[in-house]
Amino acid sequence: MKLYSYFRSSAAYRVRIALNLKNIQHELVTVNLLKSEQQAPDYLDKNPQGLLPALETDDGVLAQSMAILEYLEETHPDTPLLFGDAWQKAHIRNLCYAIACDIHPIDNLRVLKYLSGELGADDATKNSWYRHWVEVGFEKIEQLLDHKNEYCVGDKPSLADVCLVPQVFNAYRFNVDMTAYPKIAAIYERCNTLDAFIDAAPQNQPDAA
């Protein structure tokens, strides 16, 4: 497998963590979002969606990090990241989408670019925008977490942690006050003691700048 990744892409970061947790051998190919390399013809040939990440498999190229995560779960069931009964899996996915649908897409680089380009927003306005959607989202996620758990759900990492950690990483970058979300902050610290999360972190990528 080949993962097309950019060190700071939150969605690529998710897939990097899952590949590590599942011990799946893969090659990393870096694509520079700031240089718009995801819009280059040879990349678009592989992934017409023109976004990161993309996973090249024997079956073809798959885009959309959440689809990739579910695909890895189906094809590599060892070290499951969706576990428990249907209700618990639903709870894990609920936490995933509270990030992957309700926070991340609104704060994505391309949206921030549109804000500054088409709407003429200055940096302060963009930063407020960023923090607003993280704070609204984290406030709700914090309520959904059980303080007795070491991770988002139970005592081992799930897809919820895979989605949460990259979002918290970005929240720190944008100076979100994480003391308001002690359960989220504790899970972030705990995950970052594990090699799978450490090795997937932006600062540990070959294209880190």
Next chain:
Amino acid sequence: MKLYSYFRSSAAYRVRIALNLKNIQHELVTVNLLKSEQQAPDYLDKNPQGLLPALETDDGVLAQSMAILEYLEETHPDTPLLFGDAWQKAHIRNLCYAIACDIHPIDNLRVLKYLSGELGADDATKNSWYRHWVEVGFEKIEQLLDHKNEYCVGDKPSLADVCLVPQVFNAYRFNVDMTAYPKIAAIYERCNTLDAFIDAAPQNQPDAA
């Protein structure tokens, strides 16, 4: 089961279609987003995320339409909406997320409200914003669709159609030129000949205004 729904909520519309396709008996409870009823204490007691839809089951209340759709798939496998091998399921989910992550969240009512409130955007700016994200998204989805298929994937509805139809409904509301996306437009028309889609449509809801 009880579905908390607002007639124009695109995410609730998805769940209404899936419940109909799977013939799952349920009660519909309407929550008026324009009156911010999703922020009322008794609704927040049920769904701390304060968004629509929510599905009340014997196990508890589940929010996030994509988590609800996956839960219905696991608990009601008859009339599967995720079918085929792992690769085909990945393709179905890829199309779902191209809508549920890449279009819908950015064009959600709460984002449009933030644009007009905090950023002082006028209606023309908001409408351009709305159309921009739909057009960028639909252009890519159009390329991912096979013109030989009657539906998004193969000859029967999948979760991809469940996500696509509400987004197209909204695109028409915002005057997106759908002739640019003939495959998407044809799938929309075809789906809307099926009772499951017709009965779930906003104009056929008890709270339609």
